[in-house]
Amino acid sequence: MSDNFEALQNQWKKNKKQVEHDSDAMSKMLASIKAKRNWSKRFHYGNIVVLSLVVVLISSFFYFVAPVQKILSQIGVALMVGGLLLRIGIEFFSVEKLKQIQFDDTVLKNTTDTLSFYAFRKQIHGPITIGIIALYTIGFFFITLEFTLYFSTIAMILIYVSYVIGAIVPVFFVRKNIIKEIRILKEITQLKDHISIA
Amino acid sequence: MSKKNQQLFETVYQQCYPMVLQMCLGFVKGNSDLANDLSQEVFINIWNALDKFKGKSTPKTWVYRITVNTCLQYLRKEKNKTKLPIEKVEQVLIDESKEIDHQQNQNLYRAIGQLEELDRLLIMMVLEEQDYDTIAEVLGITPTNVRVKIHRIKKRLKKILDHE
Numbered sequence: 335m336s337d338n339f340e341a342l343q344n345q346w347k348k349n350k351k352q353v354e355h356d357s358d359a360m361s362k363m364l365a366s367i368k369a370k371r372n373w374s375k376r377f378h379y380g381n382i383v384v385l386s387l388v389v390v391l392i393s394s395f396f397y398f399v400a401p402v403q404k405i406l407s408q409i410g411v412a413l414m415v416g417g418l419l420l421r422i423g424i425e426f427f428s429v430e431k432l433k434q435i436q437f438d439d440t441v442l443k444n445t446t447d448t449l450s451f452y453a454f455r456k457q458i459h460g461p462i463t464i465g466i467i468a469l470y471t472i473g474f475f476f477i478t479l480e481f482t483l484y485f486s487t488i489a490m491i492l493i494y495v496s497y498v499i500g501a502i503v504p505v506f507f508v509r510k511n512i513i514k515e516i517r518i519l520k521e522i523t524q525l526k527d528h529i530s531i532a
Numbered sequence: 533m534s535k536k537n538q539q540l541f542e543t544v545y546q547q548c549y550p551m552v553l554q555m556c557l558g559f560v561k562g563n564s565d566l567a568n569d570l571s572q573e574v575f576i577n578i579w580n581a582l583d584k585f586k587g588k589s590t591p592k593t594w595v596y597r598i599t600v601n602t603c604l605q606y607l608r609k610e611k612n613k614t615k616l617p618i619e620k621v622e623q624v625l626i627d628e629s630k631e632i633d634h635q636q637n638q639n640l641y642r643a644i645g646q647l648e649e650l651d652r653l654l655i656m657m658v659l660e661e662q663d664y665d666t667i668a669e670v671l672g673i674t675p676t677n678v679r680v681k682i683h684r685i686k687k688r689l690k691k692i693l694d695h696e
Contacts, residue, residue: 338689338690338693338694339686339689339690342640342643342659342689342693343659343661345636345637345639345640346554346640346656346659346660349554349557349637349640350550350551350554351550353549353550353553353554360542360545360546360549363545363549363572363575366572367572367575367576367579436581436584437577437580437581437597437598437601437602437605438577438581438584438585438594438597438598438601439597439601439672440597440669440670440671440672441597441600441601441604441650441670441671441672442671442672442673443672444597444601444604445604448605518608521608522608525604525649525650528648528650529650529671529672529673530673530677
């Protein structure tokens with residue numbers, strides 16, 4: 335066993351010496367670090383920006399274009415916007431939780447924190463997101479009751495159908511994310527066991 | 533970033549870049565594109581953690597922690613995109629023309645690549661001649677636990693090498 339391993343170790347050392355000769359990699363590395371850091375920040379806050387734009391759009395629509403009169407419709411708008419605001423709050427919390435995963439912690443601690451983060455994400459993509467979609471749908475339904483006063487039946491059917499089609503997309507993504515996160519959770523749990531069990 | 537941190541980063545980079553790149557290469561089974569990408573991730577994480585470096589552990593142990601944690605996280609992300617084929621063994625090293633070296637490197641990364649993810653990183657720290665206490669400090673487990681794991685990995689590695 336030791337002969338094989340020594341041969342492997344010698345090869346390892348030999349490789350390392352060859353790597354050391356790369357001289358101008360430092361400046362390239364610094365440039366790419368800066369580029370990647372900026373991209374990473376944009377990625378983390380991307381969801382929040384998109385959701386905030388939707389809130390602004392919906393609020394502006396019901397304030398300037400189609401201000402609803404009935405209390406039930408106003409509750410509907412509040413449910414729709416409230417659900418989105420809740421989601422934005424959760425996204426902020428999620429980004430903060432992600433920042434708590436420290437790469438200079440021990441591997442066991444890092445894995446435990448990552449496990450906790452993904453368990454939290456699973457909750458978000460599961461019951462919380464489904465709850466928010468339900469709130470949004472109820473809010474939409476409340477508003478459409480007032481719309482029936484102004485739109486024809488065919489137009490109303492079109493509005494409902496387009497909402498159902500529009501709702502399929504987020505439901506599909508939620509399902510996809512849940513499956514992905516369950517797999518990741520399983521992997522991290524296995525990794526944690528692998529680290530801690532002798 | 534302060535001048536002090538910039539200097540610390542440069543020192544860490546000069547001293548640890550070959551080690552980081554080689555561990556990344558071993559981890560991604562010799563795929564040079566992925567290894568370069570991964571080593572960049574490692575140095576981004578080093579850069580981000582510089583403010584917190586208080587010198588409680590040696591800079592090298594600290595870099596090992598970041599490298600191992602980054603590799604384990606990276607593969608999780610990468611798994612969503614593509615599987616890493618063991619056959620695709622490339623070289624990032626300068627002297628690519630030497631066919632014998634290339635073949636030996638292929639064997640090295642192919643053998644390491646057949647181990648489980650964490651085991652790959654553990655055995656590479658052993659190849660880096662790190663003692664059990666240092667590895668235990670990186671992992672956050674006892675040196676005895678490390679010793680047991682390394683013994684098992686070496687046995688598995690021997691089986692792999694014997695079958696080649």
